[in-house]
Amino acid sequence: MVAKKHITVAYQGEPGAYSTIAAQKFFTSKIQLIPNESFDLVFKLVEENYAEFAVVPIENSLAGSIHQNYDLLLKHKLFIVGELKLRIVHYLIANPGVRLANVTKIFSHPQALMQCQSTIASLGNRSIIPTYDTAGSVKRIKEEKIMDGAAIASDLAAEIYKMKILKNELQDSPENYTRFLLLSKKEEIKKNSDKTSIVFSIDNTPGALFRSIRVFALRNIDLYKIESRPLHGKPWEYFFYIDFAGDLSDVKCKQAISDLEALTSYLKILGSYQRDLTSI
């Protein structure tokens, strides 16, 4: 059990991970961050009351959705209570004394490697080593005293592990944002909520997806995002995740959901929360 001096927030990765930067921005008061190896553990920790909140990335503007977390939202009983878009700036980080010319191996999480593909290619022929965390890669090259490698991570990670920044702004586009979700075991619809997320599955019949989306279009409810994920054990059938405008205290939204329930074989409300309008 974690001593509850502050609000407890679980995240995936090591200190200095981008999730920790997002977590600090969600709260005005001091928080206690709980690092975890996997996203699955992050969800479990909140579900079993070891942490009050979780902060997880759900989508990046260059690399796309983080599907594992879409799947975990379905598997675990947590609610989305907030979202935050964070501009991601990647740095190339090495042990003090290492120069760019010495670097033959680049370590980072596959998502970060994807966001820096062109920049990495322009650095010439270097081996790419995918790892399970950005900040964790910095920790690893420090602990293993790797002098011919560098890691891609946040400047915070460089600071925490007292490492050297070899190169700034590694991401292929300055428009590199990650959307993070704040998750809680308690459903909480704040007054300023203006966005709702749901997940549903439909029978594999012609026009079924069209009829599902129509319940929103008929009421002029705007859809922000639609995402499909395979239904495990039923190859080529899908779950649909939809984000739409409005919260569940709106009559219009309530009616849309009620109509949708009649059309779907499964429907789950993931939460209503305030939309982050950053960079739109």
Place this chain on the structure above:
Amino acid sequence: MVAKKHITVAYQGEPGAYSTIAAQKFFTSKIQLIPNESFDLVFKLVEENYAEFAVVPIENSLAGSIHQNYDLLLKHKLFIVGELKLRIVHYLIANPGVRLANVTKIFSHPQALMQCQSTIASLGNRSIIPTYDTAGSVKRIKEEKIMDGAAIASDLAAEIYKMKILKNELQDSPENYTRFLLLSKKEEIKKNSDKTSIVFSIDNTPGALFRSIRVFALRNIDLYKIESRPLHGKPWEYFFYIDFAGDLSDVKCKQAISDLEALTSYLKILGSYQRDLTSI
């Protein structure tokens, strides 16, 4: 340049990769397989006439879409001329003499690791090392004589590199299929074509996605799949990939596409081809 004795087919990975098994099934005659390091190179090779066809995975029934290849379909001028669903059976492969108890590290491609998550967890505390290819991991543990590690790959890879199979059927579900696409520089609509793929982007206005899907629903054209990908440089805007029933010689489909063109800011036909009905 590649000597053209047979039909040339480019793929990502090393000999024994699942793409090579799929490639053999696409053709009745003998083919010459051209291994490549990256998917980007695979597309380029066909675009620049160094290979006649490419075979790439696009979707797995457990792990979901292979987004990189959706992005490459947009970037390169190739057409989809066929699809094939292959049942994927993963094997745990090691150097001769290695026993399961000796294995402390498991090497494979992140997609394969995702498809075997639960099985790997049940094997106890072993390090997971993500790599860029399944068959390439087998090659690596052979070449580097790694005696405390094993790779997840096809039985064909075990055979090619003369390695030992430690465990069969590693995938978490027997219903593990990967859908492969056959790509060509020449657009080719065969008589038996009954499925078409397109990609488009729409203005970020309320109801725009609904109006796009309506052009199909009004004509009773069934949608098989809808997939969204972020529009690079325009955060939180998306490209939509749609697979629908029918080919472009159908009047109904032609009219739907013509209506859709009026609604979209970008539209590209990826190809019409015969649908693989396996495992539906």
